[in-house]
Amino acid sequence: MINEKFPKIWYGGDYNPEQWDKATMEEDMRMFNLAGIDVATVNVFSWAKIQRDEVSYDFTWLDDIIERLTKENIYLCLATSTGAHPAWMAKKYPDVLRVDYEGRKRKFGGRHNSCPNSPTYRKYAKILAGKLAERYKDHPQIVMWHVSNEYGGYCYCDNCEKQFRVWLKERYGTLEALNKAWNTSFWSHTFYDWDEIVAPNALSEEWSGNRTNFQGISLDYRRFQSDSLLECFKMERDELKRWTPDIPVTTNLMGFYPELDYFKWAKEMDVVSWDNYPSMDTPFSFTAMAHNLMRGLKSGQPFMLMEQTPGVQNWQPYNSAKRPGVMRLWSYQAVAHGADTVMFFQLRRSVGACEKYHGAVIEHVGHEHTRVFRECAELGKELQQLGDTILDARSEAKVAVMYDWENRWALELSSGPSIALNYVNEVHKYYDALYKQNIQTDMISVEEDLSKYKVVIAPVMYMVKPGFAERVERFVAQGGTFVTTFFSGIVNENDLVTLGGYPGELRNVMGIWAEEIDALLPGHQNEIVLRQDWGGLRGSYSCGILCDVIHAETAEVLAEYGADYYKGTPVLTRNKFGNGQSYYVASSPDADFLQGLIANLCEEQGVKPLLNTPDGVEVAERVKNGTSYLFVMNHNAEEMTFDAGASRQRDLLTGKTISGQATIPARGVMILERA
Ligand code: GLA
Numbered sequence: 001m002i003n004e005k006f007p008k009i010w011y012g013g014d015y016n017p018e019q020w021d022k023a024t025m026e027e028d029m030r031m032f033n034l035a036g037i038d039v040a041t042v043n044v045f046s047w048a049k050i051q052r053d054e055v056s057y058d059f060t061w062l063d064d065i066i067e068r069l070t071k072e073n074i075y076l077c078l079a080t081s082t083g084a085h086p087a088w089m090a091k092k093y094p095d096v097l098r099v100d101y102e103g104r105k106r107k108f109g110g111r112h113n114s115c116p117n118s119p120t121y122r123k124y125a126k127i128l129a130g131k132l133a134e135r136y137k138d139h140p141q142i143v144m145w146h147v148s149n150e151y152g153g154y155c156y157c158d159n160c161e162k163q164f165r166v167w168l169k170e171r172y173g174t175l176e177a178l179n180k181a182w183n184t185s186f187w188s189h190t191f192y193d194w195d196e197i198v199a200p201n202a203l204s205e206e207w208s209g210n211r212t213n214f215q216g217i218s219l220d221y222r223r224f225q226s227d228s229l230l231e232c233f234k235m236e237r238d239e240l241k242r243w244t245p246d247i248p249v250t251t252n253l254m255g256f257y258p259e260l261d262y263f264k265w266a267k268e269m270d271v272v273s274w275d276n277y278p279s280m281d282t283p284f285s286f287t288a289m290a291h292n293l294m295r296g297l298k299s300g301q302p303f304m305l306m307e308q309t310p311g312v313q314n315w316q317p318y319n320s321a322k323r324p325g326v327m328r329l330w331s332y333q334a335v336a337h338g339a340d341t342v343m344f345f346q347l348r349r350s351v352g353a354c355e356k357y358h359g360a361v362i363e364h365v366g367h368e369h370t371r372v373f374r375e376c377a378e379l380g381k382e383l384q385q386l387g388d389t390i391l392d393a394r395s396e397a398k399v400a401v402m403y404d405w406e407n408r409w410a411l412e413l414s415s416g417p418s419i420a421l422n423y424v425n426e427v428h429k430y431y432d433a434l435y436k437q438n439i440q441t442d443m444i445s446v447e448e449d450l451s452k453y454k455v456v457i458a459p460v461m462y463m464v465k466p467g468f469a470e471r472v473e474r475f476v477a478q479g480g481t482f483v484t485t486f487f488s489g490i491v492n493e494n495d496l497v498t499l500g501g502y503p504g505e506l507r508n509v510m511g512i513w514a515e516e517i518d519a520l521l522p523g524h525q526n527e528i529v530l531r532q533d534w535g536g537l538r539g540s541y542s543c544g545i546l547c548d549v550i551h552a553e554t555a556e557v558l559a560e561y562g563a564d565y566y567k568g569t570p571v572l573t574r575n576k577f578g579n580g581q582s583y584y585v586a587s588s589p590d591a592d593f594l595q596g597l598i599a600n601l602c603e604e605q606g607v608k609p610l611l612n613t614p615d616g617v618e619v620a621e622r623v624k625n626g627t628s629y630l631f632v633m634n635h636n637a638e639e640m641t642f643d644a645g646a647s648r649q650r651d652l653l654t655g656k657t658i659s660g661q662a663t664i665p666a667r668g669v670m671i672l673e674r675a
Helices: 022-035 060-071 087-092 119-136 158-172 175-181 215-243 262-266 284-296 326-336 371-386 405-413 423-436 468-477 504-510 591-604
Strands: 010-014 039-042 075-079 142-146 273-275 303-307 339-344 399-402 441-444 455-458 481-485 512-519 526-530 540-552 556-561 570-577 580-585 587-589 617-624 627-634 640-643 649-651 661-664 669-674
Touching: 010 075, 010 303, 010 371, 022 060, 022 371, 039 060, 039 339, 060 075, 087 119, 119 215, 158 175, 158 215, 215 262, 215 405, 262 405, 284 303, 284 326, 284 423, 284 441, 284 617, 303 326, 326 339, 326 371, 326 617, 326 627, 326 669, 339 371, 399 423, 405 423, 423 441, 423 587, 423 591, 455 468, 468 481, 468 504, 468 570, 468 580, 481 504, 481 591, 504 512, 504 570, 504 580, 512 570, 526 570, 526 587, 540 556, 540 570, 540 591, 580 591, 587 591, 661 669
Parallel strands: 010 039, 010 339, 039 075, 075 142, 273 303, 303 339, 399 441, 399 455, 455 481, 481 580
Antiparallel strands: 512 540, 526 540, 526 556, 540 587, 556 570, 570 580, 617 627, 627 669, 640 661, 649 669
């Protein structure tokens, strides 16, 4: 359990008192108490303050901050400060500076700016983590280590290039194997010496960020850079663990952030934490899906909401204020999906530089008489009252949607068949259909144990890794329902096409063969025409982006295309396989079709919605010791009514008992306790 040391939903966030004088900090303590803040993330970006040259370290100011917070009984999420290197280091040791995609050597500036393969960066980051852990190892208030900050970005410098070759040697063993995996006989690319291999960027194989001549090298470079940053994380983690083996270690992730394979990262982290910054028009279902992905990184373990803004952001094109009630609502949305902390960036707004217009619990005016502060203080009180009731409660979803970073990289790097194909969007379409019907859903990796689920949906599973097809076959044979879509089963883990007909290794379980893949022009659509009514699905629906032209082998045809030269050929098939069945959706359908499809699949498998609610009223469940906690969240700006069911349930937030028709206020939240 995350919150062992003080068992309640931790409440607080990033705090940078090194930017302020002592009097301000005094005032902060008073206001933290008013707001019910009990955890502070400190020392996130202080490397330059701690270390002014190679040998001098000054922690006295940090001692002060830690003592102040300790006096107020505020717990510490202590960061290691390695998310931005000091200027002196860049000047003296240019190897810490990255080379960008265009091949330009960067100068000092920004943050998240260190080359992960820089010997200097690694040396000093390791020393710093070790010194922090040694100094504060016995401090009772430290509840979490926060390594670096939002790891990300790629580097293309000479050190990375050299290290890439070492990484490749480990992966492939011989150049012969590498040449085969990358299909280098194409365009005369055969490598005879490891040193002939260069980093793939705008100077070599790539352009526009994700267009490439060779998917093999580009895919491997993404794996390698993700691994390189992970090495940096592991190096600091191991230093911290040397001194404090019992303090958990995390680093703040970013949901669907494209560049790092978080499933691989999560294996190295004690606790997953992430920063949730939806914009005002992000679909609520997208945020819910991102939370569930973060929960899925460690197979359902609760996670930390490490950052969110209490008010506005500063880095989006339009930084609308969170409307009254929205901060609370979105905080509970995180908790509903598995967060055991509610934390902000930031506790006090900074006075200068690019984040001065980023919202904070304490705004520039400096006192507590603001709407944002009042809302924060009310939530603080409420979380205190909740105590440890829902801590460590889990999801018991019977439906899962798969997501895979390597699949995403390979898809995005693929030249053709359509730039309109967006993996995350396709995944979201299916998640959204489940969300709208209040079907509790997990987001899982391709390695997850499938036997927990009744329905597994793997949209655009383009890359099939070793062993995956067999696991799907076993899952279906044992009675599961598996769904995949167009452009699936095309390549292996090296982006080499599986010959003998798409969907390659999935052909057996899907019972179909895809002969052609047609990309539709913008604005063009085809039709999904049901052969006969199926549950709520009847008549026709639109579809687009890609249309696989398929042949049913052992599968039964449920719907066919309504137009074009493949009119009358299958677009939706069902294949009975052992005790279960698999569905192939050969194009990207409209939302109505997906609603109907999901309803039918859940019905067939006996998976019930958590509740029936009107549009915009979200429901999610956490379960602990046989008790279910049903979070009902009204995203609408007006009061709504819903059917809470016949049994009497207590709302943990108001203490009221409800049943039958219930009303929920605009942007309101209920946590219904059900035995
Ligand atoms: C990220 C960072 C923070 C801060 C916020 C602003 O999440 O981790 O340091 O920059 O964004 O939204």
